[in-house]
Amino acid sequence: MTPEHLERLPRDRTVFTMVVSPIEVHGHHLPLGTDIYIAEAVRDRVVKALGERHPEVSIVILPSLHCGSDALPYPGSLSVGAPHLEGVLIDYCKGLAKQGFKYLVVFDNHGGPRHHLAISSASRKAWNKWRFQLIDPFIDIYRRMIVHDPELMSMTGLRPTECGDDPDNHAGTNETSLMMAVYPDMVLCDVREIRPSYPPELRGAAKIVDKMGRIFESLGRKRIGEDLRHLAQAMAWTGQEGFLPYMGAPALASKDSGEAMLRAHVEISLRLIERALAGDDARPAAILEALSFLRRLPE
Ligand SMILES: [Zn+2]
Incomplete structure (x- = not known):
């Protein structure tokens, strides 16, 4: 794009999107870029669906930010402290707000507590300062996974221990299923042989x-x-x-479960974006939001 392309975009009907997730160890069967690859796949589907449902909306895809806090403390992960992540996001919001834009949707597949607190804090500051909405739908989806939200469970048909909840929190059934759905060639071994964690x-x-x-x-x-x-x-x-650098049972993963979870990600993301476009404050609250100061604790 050139500055002229940007200039022509309608300020109140342009949605910027950006993937924000860390390089992180996901067991020995999934690549370090797992969260980024999944988030990019969700983004692509949301962009397509949003364009179909709302042809009046312009969408700009910013390059992915391979950056996230609380990456699994295991050799191979590259974690970025929450204050740095928060600062980068605030500056992106500031830059877009100064040009008159109103929305940045972050796609994400990483559940680190300080990661979500950093994004949520940047979002709060951008809203208070510039009435700019930074929305990370995964913050909402992640909580639903953890607490077995009835709507998410019925949308996906998944049960506890296979929906990315605490016993399936990392590179287990849920994330392995998601990778089988988006990049089956990147599931790097026969997962049936992996013992559960x-x-x-x-x-x-x-x-x-x-x-x-x-x-x-x-x-x-x-x-x-x-x-x-x-x-x-x-x-x-x-x-x-x-x-072990995974939590859950990769052996129980399936492409169908991954597709079901992807559909839920897309649906929930679209709802939040539509609410924001309608003028509502659609920013979800992060896990531990009430203890937001925890993001300042060094990793
Ligand atoms: Zn992950």
């Missing part, structure tokens, strides 16, 4: 965080309670000596 017993700090979550839940603070219990699971897994 199960959530460990909660100990130490993870046990305390889980207990805090249960206390919040018993006090009626369901959301923060769920969020803390999810954090406890992640801490327990990656805090183990010699943990």
Whole structure:
């Protein structure tokens, strides 16, 4: 594109899109770019569907940002601290807002807690400063996966332990299925032979965080309670000596499950974009949003 192409775009009906996910180890059966490849596939489908449903909307595809926080602490991952990610996103929003644009949709497939908090914080600041909407639909989808949201479960036909929830959180059934759907050639071995990786017993700090979550839940603070219990699971897994770089059962993956999850990603993304275009604040709240300061803790 040239500046002239950009100049001609309608300011209130142009949606910028950008993939934002880290280079991260996904077991030994999926590539380091897994989150990026999945997010790009979702983006392509959303761009196509949005163009069909709303021919009046212009869509600009920005190059993917291979950048994400809380990548699995395993050799091969390249994690970018949350303050850096947040700063880059704020500056993208600032640059677009200064030219009069209003929307940046981030496509993402990475569930790191500080990753979502960084994106959500950038989104909040862009909204407060410039009434600019930075929307990451995966923030909404990820929570639905973790809490077994009834609508997501019925949209996908998937059950707990195969929908990317805590026992299937990383390169397990869900992500392997997604890769089988988008790039089957990049599923790098016969996954039927991979043994499952199960959530460990909660100990130490993870046990305390889980207990805090249960206390919040018993006090009626369901959301923060769920969020803390999810954090406890992640801490327990990656805090183990010699943990496996995947969580879940890749052997149970299937192309059909991946297609079902992709359709849900597309549908939920479209809904959020349509709400934003209609003038509503469509920005989803991240897991641990109430404890947003956690993003400042160094990795
Ligand atoms: Zn991933």
